[in-house]
Amino acid sequence: MADFFHPDRLQKLEELRTAGTDAYPAQVPYPGRELAATLLAQAEELQGQQVVLCGRVLGRRGYGKLAFLDVHDQSGRIQVCLQKDKLSEEDFARLKQLNLGDVIAVQGEMSKTKVGEDTVFGTGWTMLTKALENPPSDKTQGLTDGELRARRRYVDLFVNEDVRDAYLRRGKIIQAMREVFLQHDYAEVDTPVLHPIYGGANARPFSTHHNALDMELFLRIAPELYLKRLLVGGMERVFEFARVFRNEGVSMRHNPEFTMVEFYQAYTDVEGMMTLTEELVLAAAEAAELPLEEGATTPTRLATFRGETFRLGAPFERLRYADTFREHVGCDPQDREAILAKLQEQGIDAPGEGDYNYWKAVNALFEEHVEPTLRGPVFVYDYPAAICPLAKPLANDPTWAGRFEFFLGGMELANAFSELNDPQLQLEKFEEQVQDIDPEAPNQVDMDYVRALAYGLPPAGGCGIGIDRLVMVLLGVDSIRDVLLFPHMRPETEGPAQA
RNA sequence: GGGGGCAUAACUCAGUUGGUAGAGUAGUUGGCUUUUAACCAAUAAGUCCCAGGUUCGAGUCCUGGUGCCCUCACCA
Numbered sequence A: 001m002a003d004f005f006h007p008d009r010l011q012k013l014e015e016l017r018t019a020g021t022d023a024y025p026a027q028v029p030y031p032g033r034e035l036a037a038t039l040l041a042q043a044e045e046l047q048g049q050q051v052v053l054c055g056r057v058l059g060r061r062g063y064g065k066l067a068f069l070d071v072h073d074q075s076g077r078i079q080v081c082l083q084k085d086k087l088s089e090e091d092f093a094r095l096k097q098l099n100l101g102d103v104i105a106v107q108g109e110m111s112k113t114k115v116g117e118d119t120v121f122g123t124g125w126t127m128l129t130k131a132l133e134n135p136p137s138d139k140t141q142g143l144t145d146g147e148l149r150a151r152r153r154y155v156d157l158f159v160n161e162d163v164r165d166a167y168l169r170r171g172k173i174i175q176a177m178r179e180v181f182l183q184h185d186y187a188e189v190d191t192p193v194l195h196p197i198y199g200g201a202n203a204r205p206f207s208t209h210h211n212a213l214d215m216e217l218f219l220r221i222a223p224e225l226y227l228k229r230l231l232v233g234g235m236e237r238v239f240e241f242a243r244v245f246r247n248e249g250v251s252m253r254h255n256p257e258f259t260m261v262e263f264y265q266a267y268t269d270v271e272g273m274m275t276l277t278e279e280l281v282l283a284a285a286e287a288a289e290l291p292l293e294e295g296a297t298t299p300t301r302l303a304t305f306r307g308e309t310f311r312l313g314a315p316f317e318r319l320r321y322a323d324t325f326r327e328h329v330g331c332d333p334q335d336r337e338a339i340l341a342k343l344q345e346q347g348i349d350a351p352g353e354g355d356y357n358y359w360k361a362v363n364a365l366f367e368e369h370v371e372p373t374l375r376g377p378v379f380v381y382d383y384p385a386a387i388c389p390l391a392k393p394l395a396n397d398p399t400w401a402g403r404f405e406f407f408l409g410g411m412e413l414a415n416a417f418s419e420l421n422d423p424q425l426q427l428e429k430f431e432e433q434v435q436d437i438d439p440e441a442p443n444q445v446d447m448d449y450v451r452a453l454a455y456g457l458p459p460a461g462g463c464g465i466g467i468d469r470l471v472m473v474l475l476g477v478d479s480i481r482d483v484l485l486f487p488h489m490r491p492e493t494e495g496p497a498q499a
Numbered sequence B: 001g002g003g004g005g006c007a008u009a010a011c012u013c014a015g016u017u018g019g020u021a022g023a024g025u026a027g028u029u030g031g032c033u034u035u036u037a038a039c040c041a042a043u044a045a046g047u048c049c050c051a052g053g054u055u056c057g058a059g060u061c062c063u064g065g066u067g068c069c070c071u072c073a074c075c076a
Helices: A007-018 A036-041 A089-097 A146-151 A153-159 A161-183 A224-232 A270-287 A321-329 A336-346 A354-369 A423-435 A447-456 A467-475
Strands: A050-061 A066-073 A076-083 A103-112 A118-129 A207-210 A215-219 A237-245 A257-266 A301-305 A308-312 A317-320 A378-384 A400-408 A411-418 A460-466
Touching: A007 A089, A036 A050, A036 A066, A036 A076, A036 A118, A050 A076, A050 A118, A050 A153, A066 A103, A076 A089, A076 A103, A089 A118, A146 A153, A153 A161, A161 A237, A161 A257, A161 A270, A161 A467, A224 A237, A224 A257, A224 A447, A224 A460, A257 A270, A257 A467, A270 A301, A270 A308, A270 A378, A270 A400, A270 A411, A270 A460, A270 A467, A301 A467, A317 A321, A321 A354, A321 A378, A336 A354, A354 A378, A411 A467, A423 A447, A460 A467
Parallel strands: A076 A118, A317 A378
Antiparallel strands: A050 A066, A050 A103, A066 A076, A103 A118, A207 A215, A237 A257, A257 A460, A301 A308, A378 A400, A400 A411, A411 A460
8 A cells, every 4th residue: 555665764763763763754864055056156255164955865976985865945055075084983883874855954164075066965864754755766768758747746746846836936926816806906805715606607517415413515716896895994905816716627728627817907997907006917927037138129038938939028919809809700799691601601600599599609700810919918899788798898889898808829818807896787787697508607696795885886997817827828838736735636447456 | 417538556657469577766675975867786565546347467559447648528
């Protein structure tokens, strides 16, 4: 069963214990601790000085009366040299029990080897954690199998430096976006993850059950409706980095749980959201340390994603939905006759009765013909009002609603509205949705949200940005799996079949 | 859910027309006081994803299943 307790290592562990050594001590027996990167950076000043280093041994060369170790910590790697005549007899003998993958502490003197490499010349070392499983051993390849890397991310992280770096950069991107919000006087909030009624997006939810209350609950598919309640309450600028859950297929762009940042601001509209989204994306690109384009008139950073280069500089391109639709589909979205002909030509079923179904069909054509052409960064704005239940219709033409979607790298990265705040119209649209046979549509009207609107939601703009996808484009990572520490996977199959 | 591909030692991979299972690395043992994928010698290690089938004989061929990858569908 526990075949990851390697027999050879168990033997070493036994030897350590026989010698009275704790293989899992609670404390580092030496005072202080320096990171490998610090030691390397300050190698000159530290020459000849005593230092303490802790980390995992991932390389070992030379053996006899001398051993070179590669010790890795969070900051990087440094070489350690352990020599017989500088160690106690006990410490030297204990090298026999040292395997790759073990975590150790070293006390020693900073100096240089004959070939000039900055190295900690140990005067003492201790086992901090005896590893019982082998780390990946192939010196040229390491751990490359995608499935293993994801399933054993804890190994992947200490073996593949670039992976760790990517996650750290993801964190920096999020931090940079948070700072933009704070600069604009936004407040960071947390709203419930367990929703009695799901809404704010079109997606199937995960459902769960509250035992004590004996009620069905849903993991949120979006935080939207709660955040807008906050605006009703007078919190005029709020944002939330929200983990959301959608019960859908898994693909290179989809994970059942993912992170989006949603933000809402009173007394602005979709236009204001466009400006802020632009600022957020550019701040994220800067945090990702994307290279600046030379000779550009405004600061422009270059993202390389799936072999394409994207120029990120303000202002982003802006396309009106109807215009770009006309260009790529070849007819006006409001020209019912032409649209019906197109649909037939495409073999798409004729839409059912009513505006809602008609515009859903139009949007199907949009997704089919226009979205693949949107490389980005580009805002598409003024969407058909009928398919935007949470967006406010335009004052001068209620066929269209104040909404944009932001595309980059061939993916939809953001979605924003001039928030619908007319409680009666909102109720109407909710009821229409509930009647929709689409299994993705919400199944009941969130009457409490309608009531909140009845108290008065100030005019507002709101936006949601898919963090994982944004990080993919900025870091040039093809699969969402590789920007998530622990992407969703089916359970590992048991080894031998049980009788 | 449809189509295609992959699954062999701890890791990375070979394995011919079907004929007793291989390498490098890591491990173990021994040697070596300046290595950088250290080196030298010896050595152990596999339910060839699982279950059936064809065959004298299956890692190899067939059927079914499982996992992963790609693709389409789904997914604002």
